[in-house]
Each structure stands twice: as C-alpha cells, then as structure tokens.
Amino acid sequence: MASKVVPARGMRDILPVEKARREHALHVIREVYRSFGFDEVETPAMEDLSRLESGQGGENEKMLFKVMRRGLAADEPLLPADVADLGLRFDLTVPLTRYVASNAASLRMPFKALQIGPVWRAERPQKGRYRQFVQCDIDIVGEAGTLAEVELVTATHTALTRLGLTGTTLRINDRGVLTGLLTGCGFAADDHGSVLITVDKADKIGLDGVLAELRAKGFAEESVTALEKSLTELLPLTDVAALGTGVLPDAIPAGSIADLQEIARALAVSAPDLDVRFDVTLVRGMGYYTGPIFEMSLPGGGSSIAGGGRYDNMVGRFSGRDLPAAGFSIGFERIIDEISVPQDAAGAIALVHPAGADAGELLRKQRELQAGGARVALVRQAKRMQPLFDALVAEGYSQVVRARVDDEGVLEFSDPSPLTAS
Incomplete structure (x- = not known):
C-alpha cells in the first residue's frame, strides 16, 4: 500500500x-x-x-x-x-x-x-x-x-x-x-x-x-x-x-x-x-x-x-x-x-458547460460576464450536479450560468441565476 x-x-x-x-x-x-x-x-x-x-x-x-x-x-x-x-x-x-x-x-x-x-x-x-x-x-x-x-x-x-x-x-x-x-x-x-x-x-x-x-x-x-x-x-x-x-x-x-x-x-x-x-x-x-x-x-x-x-x-x-x-x-x-469573507459585490459566477463545448465561445461568454466585474470560472458539468453546486457555493460562487448545445450544434447560455446548496 x-x-x-x-x-x-x-x-x-x-x-x-x-x-x-x-x-x-x-x-x-x-x-x-x-x-x-x-x-x-x-x-x-x-x-x-x-x-x-x-x-x-x-x-x-x-x-x-x-x-x-x-x-x-x-x-x-x-x-x-x-x-x-x-x-x-x-x-x-x-x-x-x-x-x-x-x-x-x-x-x-x-x-x-x-x-x-x-x-x-x-x-x-x-x-x-x-x-x-x-x-x-x-x-x-x-x-x-x-x-x-x-x-x-x-x-x-x-x-x-x-x-x-x-x-x-x-x-x-x-x-x-x-x-x-x-x-x-x-x-x-x-x-x-x-x-x-x-x-x-x-x-x-x-x-x-x-x-x-x-x-x-x-x-x-x-x-x-x-x-x-x-x-x-x-x-x-x-x-x-x-x-x-x-x-x-x-x-x-x-x-x-x-x-x-x-x-x-x-x-x-x-x-x-x-x-x-x-x-x-x-x-x-x-x-x-x-x-x-x-x-x-x-x-x-x-x-x-x-x-x-x-x-x-x-x-x-x-x-x-x-x-x-x-x-x-x-x-x-x-x-x-x-473572521468571515464578505461576499464579492460583483458576484462570483460559475459558467457550467458540457464536455467538448466550443472553447472560443466559452471564453467569449466568460469575458462578457467579466466585463461587469464578476469573477467567472469555467466549470465542466457533472453527472450529479447538486454535489458540484454544493462545492461551488462553499468556494464562494453565488450565481450559475448554464451552457448547452442546441439541436443545430450552437452553444447557448442561460441568464445568471442564484446558485444554491442543498
């Protein structure tokens, strides 16, 4: 061992x-x-x-x-x-x-x-x-x-x-x-x-x-x-x-x-x-x-x-x-x-994306969200999402943006929504 x-x-x-x-x-x-x-x-x-x-x-x-x-x-x-x-x-x-x-x-x-x-x-x-x-x-x-x-x-x-x-x-x-x-x-x-x-x-x-x-x-x-x-x-x-x-x-x-x-x-x-x-x-x-x-x-x-x-x-x-x-x-x-760390006023956003998503589009969206002063992390989606969300909340992330590939292969993004732990 x-x-x-x-x-x-x-x-x-x-x-x-x-x-x-x-x-x-x-x-x-x-x-x-x-x-x-x-x-x-x-x-x-x-x-x-x-x-x-x-x-x-x-x-x-x-x-x-x-x-x-x-x-x-x-x-x-x-x-x-x-x-x-x-x-x-x-x-x-x-x-x-x-x-x-x-x-x-x-x-x-x-x-x-x-x-x-x-x-x-x-x-x-x-x-x-x-x-x-x-x-x-x-x-x-x-x-x-x-x-x-x-x-x-x-x-x-x-x-x-x-x-x-x-x-x-x-x-x-x-x-x-x-x-x-x-x-x-x-x-x-x-x-x-x-x-x-x-x-x-x-x-x-x-x-x-x-x-x-x-x-x-x-x-x-x-x-x-x-x-x-x-x-x-x-x-x-x-x-x-x-x-x-x-x-x-x-x-x-x-x-x-x-x-x-x-x-x-x-x-x-x-x-x-x-x-x-x-x-x-x-x-x-x-x-x-x-x-x-x-x-x-x-x-x-x-x-x-x-x-x-x-x-x-x-x-x-x-x-x-x-x-x-x-x-x-x-x-x-x-x-x-x-001590406690105050919540970032600009927010911390988890940009959750599927494996194989277009890298250029992901980085473009990341920069768009960063323009408002937010901290934005690219996070690959998991089979079980709630444990992933729990971990992200523990790390200080308060919002989530979901990325998905539509039927025509185009990467779409949701609006930011609150990220909550179980």
Whole structure:
C-alpha cells in the first residue's frame, strides 16, 4: 500500500477557500496599516546564525531551524555547532533591526515599517500551532516617546475592528515594572530572565504553578515568598490609573508607571472602545523588550491575537548606534478562523458547460460576464450536479450560468441565476 502523501511535519497545505480568507485578511491589514503611514518592507527568510542566537529571542532561539553550510566534505569531522552558519527567521523583529542597521542611511526617521511574511519555529506540532506560520508586524524605529506605542496599538485595533474582531482587550505591563518587582523581592539581576520565563506561564499554570516551578529551580525561599505576596496583591489590580497610588513596590521605577498611564490616557481618546487593563504577570517571552509590553485578546480571553512592546537596544547591537524602537505583531493564524469573507459585490459566477463545448465561445461568454466585474470560472458539468453546486457555493460562487448545445450544434447560455446548496 502506498504511504499517505502529506506535508512535512508541522507544515500544512492551504486549500482555496482558506486561501481566499487569508488573502482577504491580509488585504484589510495592509490597507489599514498603510493608511497610518507604515511602509511595507521585506527581509530574507534566512539570517546569520550568530544574529539569530544573540540572546534576544528568548525561548524561540531554542526552536531555530538551522541551515547547513554549503561545500561540507562528506567525510569531514565537524561538531554540530560548526555545521550550520544560517538559520530560518523565528520572528520578523530580529531581521527588521538588522534591516534598519543595514539601510539606515536610506531611511527617514522615525521609520514606520510594515512587514508580513512566514517565520519558522521547530515547535512540537499541535492543533493551531505550526512550524511555519505568517506574522504581520508593524514597527516604529526612532521614536522614543509613548506616541509609538499608542499608534501601534491604535492601528492594530483599527485593523482588527475592520476585520470584524470587536470587543478586544489590551493587557499592558512594563519590563521596568517586572525587573523592579523582582529586584524588590531579592532576585539577583542574573536570575531575572529565568524567573520571568516562569512568571510568563501564569496564565497557563496559575500562581501556584509559578511558585512551584520557581522553587523547583532552586531560588531562595524568601525571594519566592516575597514574590508570592506581591503577585497576590497586584493580580487584582487592573486599573492603570490606580498604579500611581503607592500600591506598587518602591523598587519599581516611577517612569515605567508614568509611561503606562500616558499610554492608557491616549488610548482612551484614540481607541475609546478598547478595554485597557494592567496585568502584572504579562511578560512577553522575547528577551529584547525594554519598556512597555502589551497583548490583545478577543472577548472570552484565551490566547492573545496580537502582542508587542518596546525594544530600544536591538538596533544598536547591530549598528553601534542606539535607536529607540517598538513593534506590534498580529497572530495571523489565530485570527483566521474568527473572521468571515464578505461576499464579492460583483458576484462570483460559475459558467457550467458540457464536455467538448466550443472553447472560443466559452471564453467569449466568460469575458462578457467579466466585463461587469464578476469573477467567472469555467466549470465542466457533472453527472450529479447538486454535489458540484454544493462545492461551488462553499468556494464562494453565488450565481450559475448554464451552457448547452442546441439541436443545430450552437452553444447557448442561460441568464445568471442564484446558485444554491442543498
């Protein structure tokens, strides 16, 4: 028996109906982001391995797809670390910072970039999680103030609303809040990364799970207990305006609180229907974030559908010149099932014809119908027409034109009529 032919593990084929949905979403996202002044750029799928393993990608660096160097001799003894020199990008932010460093002389600052493309992570495949997926990013490089964060969130909220995704919630935090909290609880600076990786799991394993994992990692009990006390007190605190009332530990920088409040005040004007909430356990797994961070979710909670934050130090790592930067990424694969594709105003017509019909006449009629702006597909008639009609309706066709050969061998066409499924 022949083996089943399937895509590589963690990859998938996109069928026409889903492809149409994806292209509709991409069109709307591009249109909205361009209306906010973002310019679309493109970066290579591969980057130097040293750049992708710079320590800024958090857990994603462990899921790199590495590319072997060309010209390796089959019998040359090499360590695994010496075999690869390139890797497939795991996000669009690291390539963008290299792009800005490479092309700084040609870019007007602040630079507002839109980037859409596939990324790859060697994750364990599961429902809704693939090894290749699309990201939609907007970034503002060269703007140090909170105007960048407010515009990123407003533009993304507008795009999602245009796609019919309303009632969204924005959770915000600041890396300064997190590092100040950990410092106040007695965690050494070198341990902050490991602690935050665990805190980032709070929405999945709960506070008890976070504390148990920190103890399993061997952190001092007094620090874990202090963190438990702080998180227990701060988790109910969601009103950003209330952050300045002295409820946060003294080790948290006042500037971080001021930034969050400034962002919330501005969003109340630019996106008044967006529910903005403070979440002390929001971490964002990437190691490159330096300031405000945020995630957006749909009503009912669940996984976030967009996330981002400020990453002021990344461009300087590649260029030697520090540039402030912030970005927001839509979880494209997570929104696809939540949207619907509007019916084409001009209609989609199935021109159903018998086998052997005159090709010239069929194409003439097709062009005639296309002149009105319709999408017209030539479809060969089947022995059982209703299953064919069902399939066409599922693909978005709303009308049918029937072709038949009369007694004199002339090809005749019916008027367009509604196409209905059984």
